[in-house]
Amino acid sequence: MENQKAWEAMAQMFAALSDPTRLKLVGALMDGPKCVHELSELAGISESAASHQLRTLRLLRLVTHQRQGQHIIYTLNDDHVYRLVEQARDHALEESHE
Amino acid sequence: MENQKAWEAMAQMFAALSDPTRLKLVGALMDGPKCVHELSELAGISESAASHQLRTLRLLRLVTHQRQGQHIIYTLNDDHVYRLVEQARDHALEESHE
DNA sequence: GTATCATATGAACACATACTCATATATTCA
DNA sequence: TGAATATATGAGTATGTGTTCATATGATAC
Numbered sequence: 001m002e003n004q005k006a007w008e009a010m011a012q013m014f015a016a017l018s019d020p021t022r023l024k025l026v027g028a029l030m031d032g033p034k035c036v037h038e039l040s041e042l043a044g045i046s047e048s049a050a051s052h053q054l055r056t057l058r059l060l061r062l063v064t065h066q067r068q069g070q071h072i073i074y075t076l077n078d079d080h081v082y083r084l085v086e087q088a089r090d091h092a093l094e095e096s097h098e
Numbered sequence: 099m100e101n102q103k104a105w106e107a108m109a110q111m112f113a114a115l116s117d118p119t120r121l122k123l124v125g126a127l128m129d130g131p132k133c134v135h136e137l138s139e140l141a142g143i144s145e146s147a148a149s150h151q152l153r154t155l156r157l158l159r160l161v162t163h164q165r166q167g168q169h170i171i172y173t174l175n176d177d178h179v180y181r182l183v184e185q186a187r188d189h190a191l192e193e194s195h196e
Numbered sequence: 197g198t199a200t201c202a203t204a205t206g207a208a209c210a211c212a213t214a215c216t217c218a219t220a221t222a223t224t225c226a
Numbered sequence: 227t228g229a230a231t232a233t234a235t236g237a238g239t240a241t242g243t244g245t246t247c248a249t250a251t252g253a254t255a256c
Contacts, residue, residue: 004118007125009190010183011118018113019214020105027105036233049215051234056214070223070232080189085108087185091178092107117244134203147245149204154244168202168253 016060017085021045022053025074029063030082035071114158115183119143120151127161128180133169 017023024043028034034042040050054074057063062081065074076082115121122141126132132140138148152172155161160179163172174180 006187006190007118007121010186011116011121013186013189014112014121015116018109018116020102020109021214023105023109023112046216047233048217048235051232052214055234067223067233072233078189080185080192084182084185084189087178087182088108088111089104091111091176091182092104094178119244144246145203146205146247149202150244153204165253170203 012060013084016057016062017081017088019053021049022057023085025050025053025057026062026076026081026085029074029076030085033073033075035068035073037071039074110158111182114155114160115179115186117151119147120155121183123148123151123155124160124174124179124183127172127174128183131171131173133166133171135169137172 017026021043025039028039028042036047036050036054039054040047043050045053054063054065057074058065062077063074064077065072067073115124119141123137126137126140134145134148134152137152138145141148143151152161152163155172156163160175161172162175163170165171
């Protein structure tokens with residue numbers, strides 16, 4: 001089965017977005033780059049928790065980060081993520097008014 | 099926070115596709131409706147495991163099922179799922195040849 | 197009826213994961 | 227240099243999840 005790895009990569013992609021906290025972080029980043037403190041507030045979690053989850057998103061290459069003084073600015077990595085979340089949102093909206 | 103439920107619904111959607119086994123089941127269904135036995139073979143898992151995961155996909159409304167004699171035929175529920183998986187596949191492919 | 201096939205379900209277990217708390221690292225400012 | 231701020235990280239823990247195994251349900255054939 002040569003596809004096994006492809007399925008795993010895709011599943012990993014979905015897994016990155018399968019947690020409400022991480023999804024909120026990504027959602028916040030869809031409005032533009034932000035620092036950890038701001039992200040933690042927008043997601044309603046501790047800064048430590050945010051840092052942990054941002055690390056996960058970083059390892060999965062959904063976000064990138066760069067230092068700006070004492071702040072670390074996180075940014076969405078590419079448009080695929082953006083579009084994926086938008087599409088899921090459409091689906092969720094459609095489901096909700098059934 | 100009125101959006102909390104929306105994020106959770108979306109996260110749940112992604113969670114449904116975040117497991118390689120479930121993703122393979124959905125992938126198999128993208129080629130057309132199939133019975134449990136066939137799905138379990140295509141996904142390379144036991145029929146019991148397949149049944150458990152199909153139940154999950156059913157509860158999350160990603161698939162529907164109908165009886166046909168002694169077989170239960172599963173079908174993809176809507177096009178959103180189809181498009182979501184296709185998009186993720188594109189992303190995975192693009193990532194892989196970086 | 198019973199035997200058989202297809203699927204579903206519950207319990208149990210192993211493993212993953214998301215958080216908190218404490219601590220470490222890195223930057224800026226005095 | 228040392229204090230303060232921003233972020234990262236490791237350990238510990240509680241909860242979630244995917245599988246297997248055993249058993250149950252439902253349909254067909256005899």
